Amino acid sequence: MSGKGIYDIHCHIVPGVDDGATDIEETGKLLRMEYEQGVRTIIATPHFRFRMFETSAEKVKEQFKLVEKAAAEVASDLHVYLGCEFHTNMEMISMLRENKVMTMAGSRYVLTEFSHNSEENYIRERLSTLLSGGYKPIVAHIERYEATRTSMDFVEELVDMGVCMQINADSITGKDGFFTKRYCNRVMKQDLLHFVGSDCHNSTKRISRIGEAYRVVTAKFGQDYADELFIRNPERILEKKK
Numbered sequence: 001m002s003g004k005g006i007y008d009i010h011c012h013i014v015p016g017v018d019d020g021a022t023d024i025e026e027t028g029k030l031l032r033m034e035y036e037q038g039v040r041t042i043i044a045t046p047h048f049r050f051r052m053f054e055t056s057a058e059k060v061k062e063q064f065k066l067v068e069k070a071a072a073e074v075a076s077d078l079h080v081y082l083g084c085e086f087h088t089n090m091e092m093i094s095m096l097r098e099n100k101v102m103t104m105a106g107s108r109y110v111l112t113e114f115s116h117n118s119e120e121n122y123i124r125e126r127l128s129t130l131l132s133g134g135y136k137p138i139v140a141h142i143e144r145y146e147a148t149r150t151s152m153d154f155v156e157e158l159v160d161m162g163v164c165m166q167i168n169a170d171s172i173t174g175k176d177g178f179f180t181k182r183y184c185n186r187v188m189k190q191d192l193l194h195f196v197g198s199d200c201h202n203s204t205k206r207i208s209r210i211g212e213a214y215r216v217v218t219a220k221f222g223q224d225y226a227d228e229l230f231i232r233n234p235e236r237i238l239e240k241k242k
């Protein structure tokens, strides 16, 4: 690992805006947990999903100020940025343009979530729309959707279109079961993965084990590949490069 540590680009540490951290004490615990895992840069990604998580961007930004303060108290070399895990809908582009929903740290990258049973055609169409709107979609936890889970050809097609793929740390380490782990290994073997996120929500059940995932990827695929997923690709988001 480089001196700069690893990145976590998917987590729910902003207090009181989604089903992640309930209050600032929990945020503090999660930030310390991330730091202990070797994370030095975080993009916080609260959910936005119609009829479920509709916290306004103003409120999210206000709550995020508390996260910045808490991070500074954990360590001076822990950096936090704001993003969003955006559950797809038909108004995505206008919502992004009107800043109703955040991109990743002000870049063109958008962490994009689908439903478990979203169909290929819908996924393809929504991602194409984001791409043609000038955005760079990152599909959140691809190991969860039927469409990406059952067809590596479909994953490859999306990557060829210019879409990035993200997998959760616990899926890589085997915490989410053998078959999920095997799927993740296949995705990595075929070089179809760009990012790993902890997707941590709280300090008890949905915790951050991203450092563990970094070590698993290093042991199986080598440090250069692990650094690409956990350091270099995330750096590109902050450099606002595509």
Ligand SMILES: [Fe+2]
Binding pocket: 010, 011, 012, 085, 140, 199
């Ligand atoms: Fe998430």
